[in-house]
Amino acid sequence: MQQQMEMEERRGSLEVYLLRLVEDYHQNTNLIRENAELLLDTVNGGVQVSFTNEKLIEAEIRALAVTVARYLKQTNQWLATSHSMNSILKEIGDFENWMKTMDYECKSINAALKKICNS
Template sequence: MQQQMEMEERRGSLEVYLLRLVEDYHQNTNLIRENADVLCFPEKSTKAALRAAQRVSELLLDTVNGGVQVSFTNEKLIEAEIRALAVTVARYLKQTNQWLATSHSMNSILKEIGDFENWMKTMDYECKSINAALKKICNS
């Protein structure tokens, strides 16, 4: 019984070995055929090389264009933000100019009030001076 088991194990390992041998043969045969095609038919390898180069070129172009497209999109967003900021700045500039005009107007009014107060003080002093002079004249 044990001999039968050993025989079966040997057969199993022998079958595995033979299968590996057949697989290696097929792989080597395929490699030889591919190399033979390159040597016998150089136009096939040239066409394959051209196709590969074209594919690489397309991939590189897609990569570069993707970056350019992102940059272009970002540029458009930045330009829109700049336009919005320019509008906001113009609005604030107009508002600031209005505030400055109002401030100058208020300063002018305060100056006029100050001038009027000064004029009133001058008039009061002059009236008091005239009053004092008249009292002096009347008393003399």
């Protein structure tokens, strides 16, 4: 009878041990699950911040491209105006040179005519 009681005690302690083992397993599993969720939330949060930053950078790039296009157009207009002014100044210089040549020739002709009249 005493052996039977000892067997029941062992069986009872084995059941307690197994129940404790199952309970520890569930606690560890829950802890691992919670840690995995925290890790996943941390990673997802970083990805979300990166995604948001990427969208902001893309918007800035588009705005910068518009600004560059506007400045390019304005620069081309300034270059065209500058080229036009250079052409006009060149024409004025050519005209001034032509006028000096005409003045010299007219003076030469006038001097020659005066010589002819005085002879």
